[in-house]
Amino acid sequence: MSDVILFNKPYGVLSQFRHDDNNNFATLADYFNDKSLRVAGRLDATSEGLLLLTSDGRVNRAITHPPKVNNGNKQGKTYLVQVEGIANDDQLSELAQGVLLKDGLTLPAMVRYLEDNELPMPLWPRNPPIRERKSVPTSWLMLTIFEGKNRQVRRMTAHVGLPCLRLIRWSVAGFELGQLEVGAFVRVHLNAARLRQLGLAR
Missing domain, CATH: 3.30.70.580 (Pseudouridine synthase I, catalytic domain, N-terminal subdomain)
Known part of the structure; x- marks a missing residue:
């Protein structure tokens, strides 16, 4: 069993x-x-x-x-990613196509912008809380990757100008x-x- x-x-x-x-x-x-x-x-x-x-x-x-x-399709890992800033279409497109990191180009990913009411579950308070800046908004992405480079999701979003504040794995x-x-x-x-x-x- x-x-x-x-x-x-x-x-x-x-x-x-x-x-x-x-x-x-x-x-x-x-x-x-x-x-x-x-x-x-x-x-x-x-x-x-x-x-x-x-x-x-x-x-x-x-x-x-x-x-x-x-x-032949690999099974993905999906993350809920809270980022600093509001993702625009160009940033989402770049994440989807793959970004060039120091250890190579990432595989194409699946990504979409989420409104707070579109999160798939109620989220618990994080301890410690994320850093917040009154002048900079935050937003959520759902990102599915098909490989496992070290700290890949954080590096991908940072690469396109969206620093990761909170990372929650939703599925694998x-x-x-x-x-x-x-x-x-x-x-x-x-x-x-x-x-x-x-x-x-x-």
Whole structure:
């Protein structure tokens, strides 16, 4: 039986079980005591949202190194991105086409501007709050990427002049955060359809 845990990772929690003497961040050991669990796709300590954990090595590999399923299309990772400034059409187009970072050109992405009332779930207050400047508005984007360069989303939005203030992962590998409260988790049994989606048909 294959299961995946969906965890709404809070800000300031490392995607690892081992404590790091170099900072005061919490770790997954503060939330889970099952030593067989492994993280399937890391999330920075300063990022929030969906983190997947599983004790099934095949499932972990399928999520972190997805095979070419669904006619060769990779499964994306979707983020809610609060940025400084209001995105214009040129900036959105540049993000969608791919931007040139120091480690290469990013793959084309899917991006759209979100009004506050278009966010897919009610958001929790972040602790600490984002920095705010009275003279500079903020806005939200929904951005789906199909690769995993280091701190990619933050670097992409900064590259087009939209510094990232808050980053929440909404979905990965077909799993969504849904209405899961911050710091909470749910265990999902992988049925045959979900296994096929991951390229693990039985």
